[in-house]
Amino acid sequence: MSDGALATVLPVGLLLGAVAFAYVLSRSKGEDPKLNLLDSLFRAVSEERSDSRQRPA
C-alpha cells in the first residue's frame, strides 16, 4: 500500500473504529466510576441536609 493511500485509509479507519467504539460504549450497561463518585457525594450532601434541621451561619 502506498503512503498516500495509507494516509487516507488510516484516519478513515480510525474514525470508523472510534465511532463503532463510541456506539458500543454508549450502549454498554456497566458502571460509570465518575457518576458513582458524584452520586455518593450527592448522597452525603442530602443525608447531611436531612439530618440537620438547623441552618448554619
Next chain:
Amino acid sequence: MTPLSLAILIIAIALIFDFINGFHDAANSVATVVATRVLSPLQAVVWAAFFNFVSAFTFGTGVAGTVGKGFVKLSMVTPEVILAGLIGAIVWDLITWWLGLPTSSSHALIGGYAGGALANAASSLGVTRAFEGLVRGQWPLTVGFIVIAPVLGLVLAYLLMVAIYWLFHKSSPSRMDAHFRKLQLVSAGLYSFAHGTNDAQKTMGIITSVLVTGGFLRTFRVPIWVVLAAHAAIALGTLSGGWRIVHTMGSRLTKLRPRSGFCAETAAATSILFATFLKQPVSTTHVIAGSIAGVGSIQRVKAVRWAIARKMVWAWVLTIPAAASIAALAFLALSFIRLIA
C-alpha cells in the same frame, strides 16, 4: 511509513483520546444539573456538549503550551514518544474505567507523555540519564495544582453556600430554589465551558508537538484547525458519554437542591478557569468532586466522605507514574517493532 502518515496516525489517536476524555468526563458535566432536576438528562447532555465546543473561541492556548513543552525536553520528543504517551494515557484510562476508579485523563496524558520521553532518553543517553528527557518547567506548579484546584473548589463552594444562606436568610427554601433553578442553567453552562477550555487544550498541546517534531510547524503555535478539531472531539465525547448516562443511571441520581448544584458548579468552574488562566492543566473530575464536598461540608465536616477522598487520593498518586510506566513500555515495544520492520 512516511513522516506525514505517522503524523496523521498520531493526530487521529490524539483526537480519539480527546473523545474518550469527553466520554469519561460526561458525568462531571451533566450529573449535578440532572441531580437537581433542573434539566432532563438529554437536555443536560446537549447543554454540556454545546458549551464544551463554544469554549474553543476563548481563553487562548496557554494550557496547550504547558502540556506540549512544559514537561518534557522537546529535543527528546519524537513521534514515537508522543504515540507511546497517548497509548499510556488511553490504556490507563481504560484500566481505571474497568476497575471503577475515578482517575484523571489529564494526569494520565501528562504521565504518559513524560513516560515516553523518559524511555527515549534512557534508550538514547543511558538509564542513569533518563531524567534528562524531562524539563523542570511546569512540573512544580502543575503537581501543586493537583491539590490546589480541588481544594480551591471546596473552599469556594463552602464560601458561596455561606454567602447564599446569608443573602437569602429571609427567603423560604422553595422561593430560594426557584431562583437557583434558573441560575443553575448558567452555572452548568459555565462548568462545561471551563471543562472544554482546559481539557481540549491538552490534546491541542500533544497535536502541536506532533506537528513541530514532524517538521510541519516551525514554532510551537497551535493552528486554528487543531483548536476546532480538539473541541469538536471532546464535545462529541461528552455527547456520547452523556447519551450512555441518559440510558443507564440518569434518572436514579440522588436528588440535590438547586442552590447546592449552583454553588458546586460555580465554584468548580471558577477553580478550573483560574487554573486555565495560569496555563495549568487540572483534573476537572477532582475539582467538581471537591466542590460538591465543599457544599456538603457547610453542615458538618462529617459530610466529606473520607472513604471517597481516600480513593481519590490513591487515584491522584497512582495515575502519573502508572501512565508513565505503560507509556515507557509502549515506547520500547514501538522501538522494537521499528527495529525489526
